[in-house]
Amino acid sequence: xxxxxxxxxxxxxxxxxxxxxxxxxxxxxxxxxxxxxxxxxxxxxxxxxxxxxxxxxxxxxxxxxxxxxxxxxxxxxxxxxxxxxxxxxxxxxxxxxxxxxxxxxxxxxxxxx
Amino acid sequence: xxxxxxxxxxxxxxxxxxxxxxxxxxxxxxxxxxxxxxxxxxxxxxxxxxxxxxxxxxxxxxxxxxxxxxxxxxxxxxxxxxxxxxxxxxxxxxxxxxxxxxxxxxxxxxx
Numbered sequence: 001x002x003x004x005x006x007x008x009x010x011x012x013x014x015x016x017x018x019x020x021x022x023x024x025x026x027x028x029x030x031x032x033x034x035x036x037x038x039x040x041x042x043x044x045x046x047x048x049x050x051x052x053x054x055x056x057x058x059x060x061x062x063x064x065x066x067x068x069x070x071x072x073x074x075x076x077x078x079x080x081x082x083x084x085x086x087x088x089x090x091x092x093x094x095x096x097x098x099x100x101x102x103x104x105x106x107x108x109x110x111x112x113x
Numbered sequence: 114x115x116x117x118x119x120x121x122x123x124x125x126x127x128x129x130x131x132x133x134x135x136x137x138x139x140x141x142x143x144x145x146x147x148x149x150x151x152x153x154x155x156x157x158x159x160x161x162x163x164x165x166x167x168x169x170x171x172x173x174x175x176x177x178x179x180x181x182x183x184x185x186x187x188x189x190x191x192x193x194x195x196x197x198x199x200x201x202x203x204x205x206x207x208x209x210x211x212x213x214x215x216x217x218x219x220x221x222x223x224x
Contacts, residue, residue: 034211044157044202044214059211090156099164099208101147104156 002027006091006105013112019064019078021108023091026072031093033074034102035066038088050074086112123219132193134218136203138184143205146179146186151200151217161188193222 006023013019025031032051036044046059048066056066063082067075074091091105126132136146144165149157163170163179163186170177176189190197200219204212 036214041216043216046211046213049211088154092156099145099162101149101159101162102157102212103159107154107156109154 002093002103004091004093004103004105006108008108009106010109011111013081013110015083015112016080019076019081019085019110021076021089021091021110023074023076023105024072025093028093028095029071031072032096033068034092034094035074035076036090036092036104038090040087044090048076081112083112086110122216123221125221125223126193128194128222128224130193132190132197132220132222134188134201134203134220136186136188136205138205141184141205142181142207144208145206146177147204147206147212148175148177148186148188149202149204149214151202157202157214190220193220195222195224198222 003026032049034049035047037047038044047064048059049057050068053068053071056068063085064076064078076089078085087110089108089110092102094100094102124132124134145162147162148160150160151157161170161172161175161177163177165181168178174191178187186203188201198221200217202214202217204214206212
């Protein structure tokens with residue numbers, strides 16, 4: 001069966017520090033991969049998605065970047081965190097667009113102080 | 114612009130009753146519609162997917178309907194239990210794009 005791993009679960013980082021969140025999927029190949037962010041009391045905002053190795057689509061211009069160095073690995077990064085980067089970050093995967101549900105990771109609660 | 118509207122931000126019902134949640138779409142013609150459950154501090158969990166050519170889908174105590182004319186989906190939980198309390202999300206999909214999630218409807222089932 002397929003599983004998705006996301007870490008760390010919580011993170012407290014100072015403003016201006018770098019960020020690296022990692023997500024890996026097991027049990028499937030060539031998945032679509034997604035990074036979402038959820039601010040408190042808000043809906044999920046799609047940040048990046050990838051349909052293949054090295055292919056990254058950005059939905060919201062911001063202080064963050066994403067990379068997919070391997071088929072089942074998706075990394076969210078920042079060189080310098082801002083206070084506004086605080087939130088709940090969720091990685092997800094799906095087979096293809098539309099016809100299949102997304103499976104989400106357990107999320108990372110990021111607090112920038 | 115495309116818009117997703119869920120009937121209310123919160124719905125309170127008594128245990129044992131049927132909960133009905135509504136999703137309406139504006140300027141959107143989804144080919145699929147998905148329903149998710151999200152608990153506080155957790156990622157959403159996929160529940161059901163219904164296609165535009167399907168009127169109804171069932172899974173245990175869950176039933177989803179999809180009316181493409183009204184641009185509306187109804188999500189029913191029969192014999193609701195306190196454990197059903199969560200936020201429910203209904204992202205639509207055209208079939209060739211990513212999912213857009215709204216804030217969802219928070220369901221509270223009281224004993």
